[in-house]
Amino acid sequence: MEHYSVKDLMVPISEYATVPMGTTLLDAINVLEHAQEAYTISKYQHRAILVLDENRNVVGKIGQLRVLKAIETRPDLDSELEELKSFNFSPEYMAHIQELHRLRGPIMRKEDLKNAAAKKVEEFMQKPTPGEFVSEDASIDTAIHQLVAGTHLSLLVTRNGQIVGILRIADVFAAVYHEMKKHDIAPQNG
Template identity: 40%
Template sequence: MKIKKVYEVMIPLSEYATVNENDTLKTAIKTLFLFQEAKSNLKYQHRAVLVYDENGEITGKVSSLDVLRALEPKYSQFGHSPRLTKIGLSRFGLSNEFLNSLVNNYNLWDESYEVLVKKAADLKVKSIMHSPDEGEYVNEDTTVAEAIHQLIIGHHQSLLVLKNDKVIGILRLTDLFNLICDLMIK
């Protein structure tokens, strides 16, 4: 069996929803929904929007979690450690009761749901997007096996694909999952 390369599985940038970093979150969500509607034939719909700067370079991504996090600015007081949250807070003795006490002590969602949603809709994408770190990029010529290692060890949902240090696409966990499952059942 021929070992596939990342470029054979990735989604090219031209086939992915993108917005400018100065667009609002509302615009990003509308863009995502329009893109999903236009690409309704896809087995796995896109759940994120890639963000570009004034030079047209991809600088970040807005995921479902980023949208929910945008509802409450005070979430930033807790920091953002994807690796820590993937481990699970219960391993550190943090119960649901403790989490509920954080909500109360920090006055999270102290405004109505509707007000929080309206405020979040007007936020600039650059203020809530996730800016990838070094481990969230992969070269187009990397093998799928290496990319899988990178996704698993880094706890990533996707990797931005580079060609000559420029983002040319995105490699999603769901596409690799589909590839592996297809191989298993053949």
């Protein structure tokens, strides 16, 4: 795998699902759906949406889990948890309160879905952390280490400090598999 670099496997931003800040959750999901239908280079579909600022710089990412969190979050629970935090309750107690709140009723009610669909992407997007960036010139070995060490599903690929693409774990996995297959790697007996 030493001859592979990150830029060999990354998906350029131009081919990835992106939305500007201010986009609603429903519109972002529609963009992701369209990207999944249009992207034919890989059998691995897009599982995230990149959020861009007014200068088209990536400022966040919305994966499928973030979408589900946006649907599950209720304003009444958020305000209740914020109030409880001020009294320094333990994380276990806070988790207990969240679980009790979940048991109060379904989250797939029409009203909850309607409220979630109107949320702006910046309300629930994940902001990139330092460990999620990798240079386009980095080796795949470096990228694999970052993916594993940070338990990331993707890395943001940079060139001269600008994000130019995304490296997905599925594409790295496929490259590793094909290298093993190409070299007919088999376990050693003994």
